[in-house]
Amino acid sequence: MTGRTGREGDGLGSPTDARPGALDVLFDPRSVAVVGASANPEKWGYWLASGALEGRGRRGVHLVNRRGGELRGVPFLPGLDALPEPPEHVVVAVPPPQVRPLVEQGLTAGARCFTVITSGGAGADEERRLAAHVTAAGARLLGPNCMGVVDTTAQLRLSWGEFPAGAVGLVSQSGNLALEIGRLLARSGQGFSRFVSLGNQRDIDAADALDALVAHPPTRVIAAYVEDFRDGRRLARTLAAAHAAGKPVLLLTVGGSAASGRAAASHTGALVSARATVEAVCRDAGALLLDTAGQLVDVALCLLGGARRLSSPGRRVAVVGDSGGQGALAADALTARGLDVPELSPGTAQALAEQLPPGTSCGNPVDLAGAGEADLGSYARVVRTLLAGGDADTVVLTGYFGDYASANPAQTAEECEVARQLATSVGESGCGGLVVHTMARGTPALAVLREHGIPVYERIEEAASALAATARLAAPVPAAEEPSAPPPPPPVRNGDYETTRALLTTYELPFPQAEFAPADPEQVTAAGRRVGFPLALKAMGLAHKTEAGGVVLGIADEAGLRTAFTRMRAGTGAVRYAVEAMVSPSYGVELIVGVRRDPAFGPVVMVGIGGTRAELDADTAVALAPLTVERARALLLSLRHAPLLTGWRGAPPVDLDAAAEAVCAVARAGADHPELAELEVNPLLVHPGGAIALDAHGVLLR
The missing domain is CATH 3.40.50.261 (Succinyl-CoA synthetase domains)
Known part of the structure; x- marks a missing residue:
């Protein structure tokens, strides 16, 4: 049971440390203690202890069970205080009420890392407190509620199941999925370099584990199954770093979306799903989002x-x-x-x-x-x-x-x-x-x-x-440049057209000339005279004005304006109205530009074919916001209907630079205002002479 010597540094690092070797204490500790070890093959403690013993030639291995016993000639010790040396890595396989006291004992004994197989206590708050206590002591925590960790290159096997050796590093929130991937790899003559079961990610998360795989030379392909992306922006940077290092990342995730519940408030909520966001992140970071374990293994074999x-x-x-x-x-x-x-x-x-x-x-x-x-x-x-x-x-x-x-x-x-x-x-x-x-x-x-x-x-x-x-x-990856952030602007208090329009004009997004008036026919008519005919009348306070009868276009004179106002007030009950100049340039194309605040990835910008057919066409492209003009232009050209923008059947092309700048303006506004769950311009009319926003809407965070 000899330990190793000569390792550079202590291999610990801080909870956010992504240096090569920062998780050595997880993957290649000098000593391991399995608490809850068992001689019964029906128990997790047996497989953890048995796997740990496979690495006895490389590190000290200690088995702990207060009831005594032995496995393969190695006696079970009554507690961590009975170990002959400080355990660097402690594997915890005890009932949840015993986890916190056991961790306390481990910290006292000098442990630098804990892999907690069982849950960490009574609920998420207790698990977070446990993780905070561990990290405050300068140690790391994997789990709780995880399947363990394996490093076939370092003879570390602290998990249940078979993990064939190979060149694929796997990070997974599902233990059974990891076993499936392992069996498929084995049948094809491949296997794992490392496996990390994330569990509840109270400390070590997907980005931490992926960073470690990027820095691990024996890992040639990185695979991951992630449900909870936590800090999505950080994870995106990790994916980009893997690509830059020549380590392809193959990602699996679930496709459910909470955005559908907000579809009534905004087209953006219906068109930007959680999966679409992850697809965009993978595309821009040079990773690959796949659908099944079998597909992941097929691609890994091809890459290897x-x-x-x-x-x-x-x-x-x-x-x-x-x-x-x-x-x-x-x-x-x-x-x-x-x-x-x-x-x-x-x-x-x-x-x-x-x-x-x-x-x-x-x-x-x-x-x-x-x-x-x-x-x-x-x-x-x-x-x-x-x-x-x-x-x-x-x-x-x-x-x-x-x-x-x-x-x-x-x-x-x-x-x-x-x-x-x-x-x-x-x-x-x-x-x-x-x-x-x-x-x-x-x-x-x-x-x-x-x-x-x-x-x-x-x-x-x-x-x-x-x-x-x-x-x-192998497709080119966009430059990772993000525009510099200006000082944060004051928050908006309302998401209606009048307020949202005023916000977006500060980002130099052009709108038609307009005036706003209360529900009074004389004031509406006077506003119409000042704006000039033809014009449009819009009722304020409606999420989807057109469907609710809150928009009338092409009003030619005062009589028409009065008639439209009377009918609109009766039909909608709106108390405030926009009187707006009509804009109808030749060869115009209606786009939709929206920003949705994803709980993991933050502001996400969507561009697509807009107008009343936005959801019907569902022709959209997504990226993290804010973004550069070059990236916005590429998003526009990636649409299925992009030929409408570049000149279709003899029509002149629209001003793509103006269109891209408008997209950037909306993206920046959405990124600058975290109080907005969603921000949308629909339609954005782009044409050979420029771009102009014809409607806008915001949804405040609840």
Whole structure:
């Protein structure tokens, strides 16, 4: 039970310390004490103690159970005060009422980190107090209510379940999901470098754990399942840091949204879901948001294996198969997911023709047409030719390879040798990658491919989706620049059009000339004369004016204004009205710009096709606010209806710079005013001559 020496620093760090090594005390402590150890395999204490004992050659391991006993010849000690050395890392697997006293004992004994498997006491407040007490003493806390921590590179296994060794670092709020990911990785010849079960995140949170994985050389791909993002802005910075460090992050989360409950107050609430926000954060940080554990593992294998890092253009794929049907279906699956299956150059096609029987298709896909059955070596020669030809970034081998020895065991050695040649071809190419789709399962040749890092898939759609996701990861990441924040302005007290319009004009967002008047026909008419006809009349105090009959456009004269006012007052009961000049430039496009305050990520800006069809079209793009003009312009051009902005069917393009500046103005206003849960301009009319806001609305935080 010898401990290690010679580590740099104390490996502790503060609760917000993201330095490399700041969580060494969690992942690679000098000594571990498991409190609640058990010799009964039906209890958590058994698996924690058993896993801890696997690292006895690297650190001191102490097992604590006040009732006594032993496991694998190691006696259970009655308490932390009976340990022969201070325990750096204490694993707590005792009933909740005993957690706080146990932590007190651990701090007294010199513990620097606690992994609390059980809940930390009677509710969230007690858990927060526990975490505050631990961090105030200069220690760290994982959990409570977590599944533990594993570092296969440091022989640390403090959790229940099997965790195969590999190059994937996983941070998860779900223990069972981690086990599922582990089993899927193991079946594919991969596993974990580290695993952190976050539990209730009272101290060590997702960003802390991800920071540690970014700084961990054996971790090549980072995976995470996060439900509670806590400080979303900090997490976004961590994702960006991972991208900059060349560590791809694959994220899973839940898709529920509280925004739907505010849909009646604002279009923005209906159009900006929680998942849309996370998607935007991942896109702008260079991470990848996925849907299932299986998809995560498929992409991880692609990143770790022969597909390598696809770079722009990076989407070119060559397909080779021993079946024309499978090759064609593979090409369709790849194309449907946005990848390119290009024609081969004459030189590559000629080189293939010299290797294959007469009549073989030497296009893309390449059909071996029985050449593989006649000579297994043709698989390796064709793949090598395609990788060397420069026509594709990745080769997909689809069909039967890997299964020849199943029907004829005498071919086992030859098929394994061809598998080694395929892997060698990838290494020699220096830039291309190889992905294998096969109907085989668990054969020696597939084991050889996996040993050499070649990803193998049972279904072509899995391979195609993984390649497409990998290509998305290689897309350029926007600059992380945020505009500097001015001094905070005074808060607004009302979210109606008059107040919101006044707020936005201070951010230089243009509006039409307007006057506001009480519900008096003479004052409304006088306002109309000053503004000038034609004009629009709007009832104040309505969330959706058009649907409520609170907007009349194109009023041509005083008589029309009086008639519109009389009907509107009777229909809406509004006590205040806006009399606003009509604006109708040629070739105008209506947009919606909104800012919603996400509980984790703060202000989030949304742009989309606006007007009364905003929710029907649901063509939107999202980013964290505030943002630069360049980023706003990119959001506008990412819309499905972007051709309307750039010139559709001969129409002149709108002023994209003015449109982007207007988006930035709304985003900055929303970011500057935390008292606003939502801020919305709809429509924002953009046209070849500029941009002008025609309506605005705010929702105050309750």
